[in-house]
Amino acid sequence: MRSNASSAGTMNEEWTHNGKGVVINEQRAGIGKSIVINGELSGGEDLTIEGTVEGKIELRDHVLTVGSNGRIKAEVAAKSFVVFGQVVGNLTATEKVDIKETGSVEGDITAPRLAIADGSHFRGSVEMPRVDKPREAQAAWNRDLSRDSSLNNDLVRV
Amino acid sequence: MRDMMPGPVAFAADEAVYVSKTLSKFLSAVDALPEAVLVDLGPAIGSNISFLGERFGCKIHVGDVYADLDRHTREGTFDRLLEFLARRFALRDGSVDAVLCWDIFDYLGSAAGGVLAAELTRLLRPGGQLLGFFGARASEEIRYTKYFIEDESHLRLRYGFYTGACRRRWALQSRDLDSLFHGLQLSDSILMTPRLREVLFRKRAAADQHPPLPAGPGSRIGRLGGC
Numbered sequence: 001m002r003s004n005a006s007s008a009g010t011m012n013e014e015w016t017h018n019g020k021g022v023v024i025n026e027q028r029a030g031i032g033k034s035i036v037i038n039g040e041l042s043g044g045e046d047l048t049i050e051g052t053v054e055g056k057i058e059l060r061d062h063v064l065t066v067g068s069n070g071r072i073k074a075e076v077a078a079k080s081f082v083v084f085g086q087v088v089g090n091l092t093a094t095e096k097v098d099i100k101e102t103g104s105v106e107g108d109i110t111a112p113r114l115a116i117a118d119g120s121h122f123r124g125s126v127e128m129p130r131v132d133k134p135r136e137a138q139a140a141w142n143r144d145l146s147r148d149s150s151l152n153n154d155l156v157r158v
Numbered sequence: 159m160r161d162m163m164p165g166p167v168a169f170a171a172d173e174a175v176y177v178s179k180t181l182s183k184f185l186s187a188v189d190a191l192p193e194a195v196l197v198d199l200g201p202a203i204g205s206n207i208s209f210l211g212e213r214f215g216c217k218i219h220v221g222d223v224y225a226d227l228d229r230h231t232r233e234g235t236f237d238r239l240l241e242f243l244a245r246r247f248a249l250r251d252g253s254v255d256a257v258l259c260w261d262i263f264d265y266l267g268s269a270a271g272g273v274l275a276a277e278l279t280r281l282l283r284p285g286g287q288l289l290g291f292f293g294a295r296a297s298e299e300i301r302y303t304k305y306f307i308e309d310e311s312h313l314r315l316r317y318g319f320y321t322g323a324c325r326r327r328w329a330l331q332s333r334d335l336d337s338l339f340h341g342l343q344l345s346d347s348i349l350m351t352p353r354l355r356e357v358l359f360r361k362r363a364a365a366d367q368h369p370p371l372p373a374g375p376g377s378r379i380g381r382l383g384g385c
Contacts, residue, residue: 099204112212113208113212114204114207114208114211115204115208116202116203116204116207117204118204120202121202122202122220123202123220123221123222124219124220125217125218125219125220126207126211126217126218126220127211127217127218128208128211128212128215129215
């Protein structure tokens with residue numbers, strides 16, 4: 001069994017039952033939907049934002065998820081982005097930007113990979129590092145696919 | 159092997175795949191540049207952006223003029239569209255290597271089309287390419303086409319993706335295109351479907367720039383009303 005404890009303020013915890021009790025796997029930082037932050041935000045762990053952030057966000061080696069209630073007006077740098085909510089500002093990712101169906105991004109994106117779902121909104125520019133040969137691009141794509149599927153099979157970890 | 163004659167090579171409900179003979183030329187020109195800058199006037203299509211970005215390493219400005227047109231028409235502010243289009247792209251003169259127009263000009267009418275064409279001509283560097291699609295006839299039908307790049311020579315056309323407040327207003331003839339894009343040189347004009355022509359333009363070098371063509375009796379530019 002797996003679930004997320006709901007955020008009362010700033011923290012989400014991911015937990016599982018192991019038959020004897022609850023085991024907390026890892027902690028994921030979260031900003032609840034009633035929270036408003038103006039200023040600079042940086043950190044060393046994955047972050048989910050359901051509230052409002054204006055300013056600058058830096059999560060160089062981690063994933064930033066903008067939840068469906070999340071509103072961001074900021075310059076943002078992270079390893080990867082998953083956007084369900086609204087972002088106004090420039091996004092720089094070292095791995096991937098993923099704009100989901102409900103997501104909206106207005107700004108410039110720099111990322112080696114980008115996914116924009118049908119129904120999402122994007123306005124701005126996109127800059128992607130060049131992959132010289134199609135075969136290399138395909139190989140990289142295949143590698144990512146197999147890694148993604150292994151992650152999906154490995155969601156519950158203790 | 160896919161058919162090379164105009165017509166769908168594959169289709170499903172409300173979509174079909176067509177051979178494009180100009181797309182590969184357009185992409186070759188983009189590929190020849192180390193860091194090409196491309197303007198896409200269509201909506202953001204993830205697979206297109208990934209294809210262009212990952213394969214060709216270009217910087218892509220996504221404009222979605224269809225959404226602008228829809229918004230102005232729906233809100234009854236079409237009279238302000240010309241002014242809006244004139245300031246739509248905050249990019250320097252000659253800073254763009256290639257423009258993907260898709261079929262937006264069919265929906266704009268002469269006045270707005272003229273403003274956008276002038277703006278795109280301003281953005282293109284000498285030698286830059288502009289690829290557009292032009293319908294063979296005007297239509298009252300209210301739906302747009304979404305163009306998906308399948309590979310270097312195939313496009314999947316999906317119809318009716320916007321609720322669309324605007325209709326296909328006119329069918330541009332060759333002389334209309336000459337007038338509209340007077341700063342550009344027609345490079346290829348090929349029938350992609352029985353109702354759709356693909357046209358590739360190239361911006362003339364500065365020394366070869368022509369003055370605007372007068373809107374004479376043979377040209378409809380300037381005498382057709384706006385949207």
